[in-house]
Amino acid sequence: MNIAVLSGKGGTGKTTVSTNLALASKSNYIDCDVEEPNGFLFLKPKIDRIQKVMTEYPIVDDDKCTACGACAEACQFNALANVKKNVVLFEKLCHSCGACQIACKYDAINYEKREIGKIESGKVRDIECSRGVLNIGEPMAVPIIKELLKDLSGENNIIDCPPGTSCNVVNTLRYADSAILVTEPTKFGLHDLKIAVGVVRMFHIPFGIIINKDDEKENITRGYSREENIDIIGSIPYRRDIARAYSKGEILYDNTNFKPIFEELVNRSKAVLKWN
Structure with missing residues (x-):
């Protein structure tokens, strides 16, 4: 339940x-308020597991890119912009949907991973406790919440x-x-x-x-x-x-x-x- x-x-x-x-x-207690997780201040579990949370973002190969702008048009989140003869990436706006990679006809886009936060887990009084912690400056908490809740047990x-x-x-x-x-x-x-x-x-x-x-x-x-x-x-x-x-x-x-x-x-x- x-x-x-x-x-x-x-x-x-x-x-x-x-x-x-x-x-x-x-x-079990799961703190999904990843921007300000304060439940552990009260429960004080002994943290024995820390997991990094990664997200994917596009990398543009300048040697293959023609600056046609198809990737920017495909991006619904304005994470890519076609500026003169260059494609500019705003990586923190990226939702890792992959649309830009599909739209690129020149195979100029690949994805890499970067850390956006972590999940800390531990135990107190025989109950499992876990929380997500979003890195300072990161705007999107949803990837951490999904990772935190995807394998609930108990x-x-x-x-x-x-x-x-x-x-x-x-x-x-x-x-x-x-x-x-x-x-x-x-x-x-x-x-x-x-x-x-x-x-x-x-x-x-x-x-x-x-x-x-x-x-x-x-x-x-x-x-x-x-x-x-x-x-x-x-x-x-x-x-x-x-x-x-x-x-x-x-x-x-x-x-x-x-x-x-x-x-x-x-x-x-x-x-x-x-x-x-």
Whole structure:
């Protein structure tokens, strides 16, 4: 069972929910927020495996190239430009689709590989943890996310999605069997929650909502959930001691005051998401 945890925006508590649910349910943890993977700051696994992530990009053979511009016309991502008598490559825009190589009639284009990031893996408390790390200056996270998720093992995996609803999130959801949407009871939170709900519904997978910083009163998030017939899995109270523990990088599940909150969230998740 691959359970994606996502939010319509950053800062709602997505990683808080992901890391603590992973421990409470004894599930593997996968951090797909490769631009800012902070789940390991809380779980602190012992990293014992590091894998480079490579991507392909075109190399133009100047001796064979006639600067006809066919490759630039074929590129939908503007990674190639025909400038006077030369073809200019913007390698970080390249999506490695191979269209330029097919379009070239002079066999002037070949592909080479370059490193764009890495995958780090380790173990903590008998659960496997892995995360992708995008190199500074690299614009595309999707290749690392795909490499991170392509061979998921284990009975249950908690996937900590990137924030927002970009293509990074969409590519992560392709590997999910169900989803948990983390939100906060504010107008801003509700606005982005609605967008996230729309994205998840495209995949036709079961999902539910966890409300973070909840005052446990009637609010706009609960009203929206009723109107849309969306299950609320549970909530995390709006409390100073929880915020203080989080700011110190502590695992809330380890605190006897907070442990029942996440045990209840696991039980409700199993019911709402048809978690086997």
